Amino acid sequence: MSEPIKLAAFCGSLRQGSFNRMALHAFIERLPAGVTVSTIEIGDWPLYDADIQAKGFPDKVQAAQKTMLEADGVVLVSPEYNYGISGVLKNAIDWLSRMTPQPFAAKPTALFGASGGVLGTARAQYQLRQTLVFLDGRPVNKPEVMIGQAQNRFADGKLTDEATGKLLADLGAALLLAVRQSRAAAGVK
Template identity: 35%
Template sequence: MTALTLLGLAGALRRESTNRMLIREAARAFGPADFIEADLALPLYDGDLEQSAGIPDVVQRLADQIAAADAVVISTPEYNKGPSGVLKNALDWVSRTANNPWIDTPVAVMSSAEGRAGGERSQMVLRGFLTPFQPRLLTGPELHVADCRNQFDAEGRLISDRYAATLEKLMQKLRAEIRG
């Protein structure tokens, strides 16, 4: 049996963002798989750039990674009650590539934010952004890591048993969705 491929998209560019830590924790909870952490440091979407130069190589690489993944896990911060511009920009660019790499791909969404709701609003908006792509978007269990700066240890591991248990359930459900 070939190894599964899990693609992780962190909606923050900072190397040590809590959303990056959360997708790495998701990969551990998911279990045996080839884990790829996507690079979302893309140019801003610009129709003139697309028209003159085509789809940038970094964007096509992301679309190809999505298409090749057995499952995708996305973690979004919450900026002004919505997902980050980084994540929205990546979705906008990928929507311009040939075919639809998202279609029927199992996708789990989670969030990590400073506020007490843990990015719940950004996660709901992100789910709406994903709908046109027609992935197999999991409806839960929902994971919103609140007070995020205090929820990870020095190695980037979740310290809350409650969050870790929810993440474990979500990743088990994601793995089952691949077989489904």
């Protein structure tokens, strides 16, 4: 029997009622039993500053690194702001990328996001993919889940669009497959 799968998740939107938080909840709801998700809150991290780093990494950054190192995979959810990822998510990535061991390296990673526009979060996700290349992350390539016109896909805090729900479920399955393949390559069950 294989070990339970642990995921670490980041939401790049700070607003509790954001479409991206709703999408993260919908993703988590569609994961099979036995998968646990630790959501890492990043809204109160200081802006990355090498002077702060020189005095020691903030406690919340250290805790996030520990959670990520114990996780089998990562989930990154970001809105799209000005054709890019949210500043708060970029800040978290910048902090974590400077730690040793760097916790994104070789981690299977699912990316998705929601926005009111037609393209969803396409440009933000492409930025995240570029960043993950530098960090030696392992983004799941398919399906790409870019939830456009989110205002028409959620109601009362819940995902109501079946097609989007299926995409999120398929992305979860692809992430879990990538985790199992990563474990097999490392000789772990």
